[in-house]
Amino acid sequence: MAYRRTDNVAARLADNRRAILNAARDLVSEGGFAAAQMTEVARKAGVATGTLYRYFPSKEELCRQVFREVSAREMNVLASIAAGKASAATRLTEVLYTFAGRAVRGRRLAYALLAEPVDVGLAEERARFRRMHGDIFAGILADGVAAGEFPPLDVRIAAACIAGAIPTALIGPLAPESHELEEKGERVIEEIVRFCLAGVEGAGAKTIGDMRRSA
Numbered sequence: 001m002a003y004r005r006t007d008n009v010a011a012r013l014a015d016n017r018r019a020i021l022n023a024a025r026d027l028v029s030e031g032g033f034a035a036a037q038m039t040e041v042a043r044k045a046g047v048a049t050g051t052l053y054r055y056f057p058s059k060e061e062l063c064r065q066v067f068r069e070v071s072a073r074e075m076n077v078l079a080s081i082a083a084g085k086a087s088a089a090t091r092l093t094e095v096l097y098t099f100a101g102r103a104v105r106g107r108r109l110a111y112a113l114l115a116e117p118v119d120v121g122l123a124e125e126r127a128r129f130r131r132m133h134g135d136i137f138a139g140i141l142a143d144g145v146a147a148g149e150f151p152p153l154d155v156r157i158a159a160a161c162i163a164g165a166i167p168t169a170l171i172g173p174l175a176p177e178s179h180e181l182e183e184k185g186e187r188v189i190e191e192i193v194r195f196c197l198a199g200v201e202g203a204g205a206k207t208i209g210d211m212r213r214s215a
Contacts, residue, residue, distance in 0.1 A: 017055050019045040024066045029109040032116045032176075033063050060121045067125040071113060074102065075132050082136045088144030092200070095136065096166070096193045103170055104185050111174040114167040133163040141200065153203040162196050169195075 023044035027036045038059050042052040056062035081094050103110035113129065137159035144150035169192050173180040181188065 020055055024062055028066055028112050032112040036063055064121050064125055067122055071129045078136050082140050088140050088149045092140045096196050099166055100189045100192045104181055107174050115171040130163050134159045137162045150200055151203050
C-alpha cells in the first residue's frame with residue numbers, strides 16, 4: 001500500500017504546483033508581473049504562503065516559470081503554423097497575423113511578456129523568447145527563398161528584424177495606459193503585417209549601395 005500513498009502525495013504536490021502556476025498566470029494576465037506578489041498568489045491558489053515558498057523559493061523563480069509556460073504555449077501555436085504545408089508566403093502571413101492578433105487580444109499578458117520592465121532573470125527569458133521567434137521566421141524565409149517566393153536575403157538577419165519589429169510596434173498600443181487598441185486594434189495588426197511583408201518582398205529590390213548612389 002506504500003506505493004499508493006506515494007502516488008497520492010505526488011499527485012497532491014503536482015496539483016498544488018499547478019494551482020500556484022495558474023494563480024500566478026492569472027494575476028500576470030490581470031496586472032503584469034508586478035501583480036504576482038507571493039502572498040496574493042498563495043491566496044488565489046488556496047495554499048499557505050509558506051507552502052508556496054516550498055515550491056518556488058522566490059518570486060523571480062515563480063515568474064520565470066510562468067513566463068516559460070506562457071511563451072511556450074504561444075510559440076507552439078506559431079510553430080504549428082510554420083510547419084504547415086502551405087506556401088512560405090502564406091505561412092509567413094498567417095504567423096504574422098497570429099502573433100500580432102493574439103498579442104492584441106491578450107493585451108495585458110502580451111505587454112508583460114514583451115515590454116513590461118522586468119528583472120534580469122525575466123529579461124533573459126524574454127531574449128530567449130525573441131530568439132525562438134526569430135528561428136520560426138528564419139525557417140519560413142529559408143523555405144521561401146529556396147522556392148523562389150522571396151528574393152535572396154540573409155534569412156537570419158531578416159528574421160531577427162521581423163522578430164524585433166513586432167514587439168517594438170506593439171509596445172505603445174499594448175501599454176496599460178494606451179487607448180490605441182480600442183480605437184484601431186485591427187488596423188494596428190494590419191499595419192504590422194503589411195510592413196513585415198513589404199520588408200521581405202522588397203529585400204531584393206535594391207542594395208544599400210544602389211540606394212546610396214541614387215540618393
